[in-house]
Amino acid sequence: MPSDASSIFTAHRRLLVDYATGIVGSRAQAEDLVQEAWLRFDEVARQRLLAEPLGYLYRIVRNLALDGQRRGARESRIFAPVELEAAAAVSPDKPVTPETDALYRDQLRLLGAALEELPERTRIAFEMHRFGGSKLREIAEFLDISLPLAGVLVADAVQHCKERLGWV
Numbered sequence: 001m002p003s004d005a006s007s008i009f010t011a012h013r014r015l016l017v018d019y020a021t022g023i024v025g026s027r028a029q030a031e032d033l034v035q036e037a038w039l040r041f042d043e044v045a046r047q048r049l050l051a052e053p054l055g056y057l058y059r060i061v062r063n064l065a066l067d068g069q070r071r072g073a074r075e076s077r078i079f080a081p082v083e084l085e086a087a088a089a090v091s092p093d094k095p096v097t098p099e100t101d102a103l104y105r106d107q108l109r110l111l112g113a114a115l116e117e118l119p120e121r122t123r124i125a126f127e128m129h130r131f132g133g134s135k136l137r138e139i140a141e142f143l144d145i146s147l148p149l150a151g152v153l154v155a156d157a158v159q160h161c162k163e164r165l166g167w168v
Contacts, residue, residue: 004045004053005041005042005045005046005053006042008053008054008057009038009041009042009057012054012057013034016034016037016057016058016061017030017031017034018030019058019061019062020033020034020037020061020064020065023062023065023066023069024065024068024069029068030065032137033061033064033065033068034061036064037057037060037061037064040060040064041053041056041057041060044056071148071151107165110164110165111161111164111165113164114160114161114163114164114165115127115157115161117160117164118157118160121143121145121153122153122156122157122160123157124139124142124143125139125143125150125153125154125157126153126154126157126158126161128142129154130154130158136150136151136154137150139153139154
């Protein structure tokens with residue numbers, strides 16, 4: 001027999017996804033967000049009686065959507081590509097000069113040293129994200145950590161590397 005919480009969620013799931021889509025602009029992202037909201041809602045509903053469970057569920061969806069937008073804006077600032085003068089000068093039509101090659105080798109050496117300074121979990125998160133193309137959710141699952149913590153680890157690593165490379 002389904003619980004009251006699951007009945008409420010099931011009856012309003014489509015409307016919750018529509019509501020979240022209006023905030024985040026992506027139906028797929030809204031689906032994930034509503035699923036996360038369900039997990040949080042169910043956990044609280046098991047611990048205590050909610051006076052207005054549907055309102056509480058909508059509030060969770062809204063808060064998760066807004067948190068995601070803030071996190072996305074923060075990540076776009078942190079992960080924005082840094083324009084290097086040398087990188088702008090390189091094109092597939094031009095051969096790489098010894099100077100450019102030396103610059104990139106030096107940058108790569110500095111990056112390697114910066115990565116070695118990071119705690120193991122932070123380094124793994126960074127490498128999975130930047131070199132492996134893993135999504136934050138995949139990193140969180142692999143490291144058995146929360147999704148927000150995965151984002152923090154990657155952001156910390158990026159900031160550390162930028163500082164060590166003199167990009168900030």
